[in-house]
Amino acid sequence: MKTRHILIATALLAGVFSCSKVVTYKDELPDRFVNEGAPVIDSVFDIQDGKLERKLTEGSLAQIIHIKGKNLAKPEKIAFNGIEADLDKCYCENEDSYVVIPRVLPSDVSNTIEYVTKEGRTSFDFTVNIPQLVLTGLSNEFAAAGSSVKVEGDFFDLFGFGVEGSAASVKIGDTPVQVDSVSETYMSIVIPEDTPDNSIITFSWEDVTLGAQTKKIPYRNTSYLFFGNFDTAGFWSEDLKAKHLTDGSASGDPVSQGYRFLRFNGTFGGWSWNSVGLGDGWYYDTPADWATNWVFIQFIGGIFQLIDIILNLIAVNFI
Numbered sequence: 001m002k003t004r005h006i007l008i009a010t011a012l013l014a015g016v017f018s019c020s021k022v023v024t025y026k027d028e029l030p031d032r033f034v035n036e037g038a039p040v041i042d043s044v045f046d047i048q049d050g051k052l053e054r055k056l057t058e059g060s061l062a063q064i065i066h067i068k069g070k071n072l073a074k075p076e077k078i079a080f081n082g083i084e085a086d087l088d089k090c091y092c093e094n095e096d097s098y099v100v101i102p103r104v105l106p107s108d109v110s111n112t113i114e115y116v117t118k119e120g121r122t123s124f125d126f127t128v129n130i131p132q133l134v135l136t137g138l139s140n141e142f143a144a145a146g147s148s149v150k151v152e153g154d155f156f157d158l159f160g161f162g163v164e165g166s167a168a169s170v171k172i173g174d175t176p177v178q179v180d181s182v183s184e185t186y187m188s189i190v191i192p193e194d195t196p197d198n199s200i201i202t203f204s205w206e207d208v209t210l211g212a213q214t215k216k217i218p219y220r221n222t223s224y225l226f227f228g229n230f231d232t233a234g235f236w237s238e239d240l241k242a243k244h245l246t247d248g249s250a251s252g253d254p255v256s257q258g259y260r261f262l263r264f265n266g267t268f269g270g271w272s273w274n275s276v277g278l279g280d281g282w283y284y285d286t287p288a289d290w291a292t293n294w295v296f297i298q299f300i301g302g303i304f305q306l307i308d309i310i311l312n313l314i315a316v317n318f319i
Contacts, residue, residue, distance in 0.1 A: 032073065032093040032095075033073045033093060035073050035074065035094060037120065038117070038119050038122060039075070039115045039116070039117050039120060041067055041122055041124040042068050043055045043056075043069075044056045044067055045065065046059075047064040047065060047066055047098065049066070052066075057127060058126065059128055060128070061104070064098065064099070064100050065099055066097070067096070067115075068095065070094065071094060072092050072115070072117075073092050073094045075090065075115060077115075078097070078113070078114070079114040080101050080112075080113055080114075081110050081112070083102045083104045084102070085100060085102055097115075101128060105159070105208055106130070106208065107208075109209070111127045112125060112126060113126045130209065131155045132155070132207060132210070133156070133158075133159050133213070134155060135151065135153040135203055138150070138151060138152070139152055141218060141219060141220065142220050143191060144191070145191050145195040146190070146191060146192070148181075148188050148189070148190050149188060149189060149190075150187070151188065151203075155184065156187040157182050157183055158184075159205040159207075161179050161187055167212075169204045169205075170189055170204075171202050171204075172192060172199050172200065172201055172202070172219070175192055178190040191219065195219065196220075197219075197220040198218075198219075198221055198222060199220065200218060200219065201217045202217075203216075
């Protein structure tokens, strides 16, 4: 029995010595959060590139990147084109730094990453792609005066719409238009009370590379109606032939304003039959190129050219 107790005690002591040895090994590991000099950036990768196979030379706003290098721990400043990243959203060790590119437009484009720690600073050539404002029009060009209407496009929040003191503005004539909601892909404005038909909404903003920009959007435009009188509208309507069937070469020909809706004027009954000629822009080169999207109709006397039955680009507003 005594021999048995001695063997157990020996095993326990061996375990204690073994544990203390493991702790010693851990103490000897390098501290990943201590720098030994000024920061050095060797390369940049996308956060999704876990195998570090594709080095990046450019990135986008709000993109998360992985910076490889040395002495990258405990940064005091990481900036892209002078715009500082939120360090609370960064994770930085000695050789690896994970950073979110700020979703803010710079006032000056240097195409560099500036990395600063207590031990020094460095810069690295890196282009951040700067988006331009996308503004396609109103979701409803015939919204009632006094109501809120959606403006369709992208990157609204980057250009200062609705921000006091910003260069971005929305006006009808000299009357400021209220911006009541803004996000990356959504903006809504309030049409001022008593705004007349055929007004023009002017959007103004400052582009980093292009400078001052403006775009004009029609509001409740009633000129150049597709059919002046819906009661008599037909495929060969006199209104249509007189105003809109032209190649644009004659003096006084109407110029396309890029409106997103067709305009029909007049009244019609709930059960009436109305003939209207429509097309979607003829964006196919020839019927042979996209044969499945064309319908050929045979009449006495031959085959007439067809009409694309997919009118997915057409929207109709009745006024």
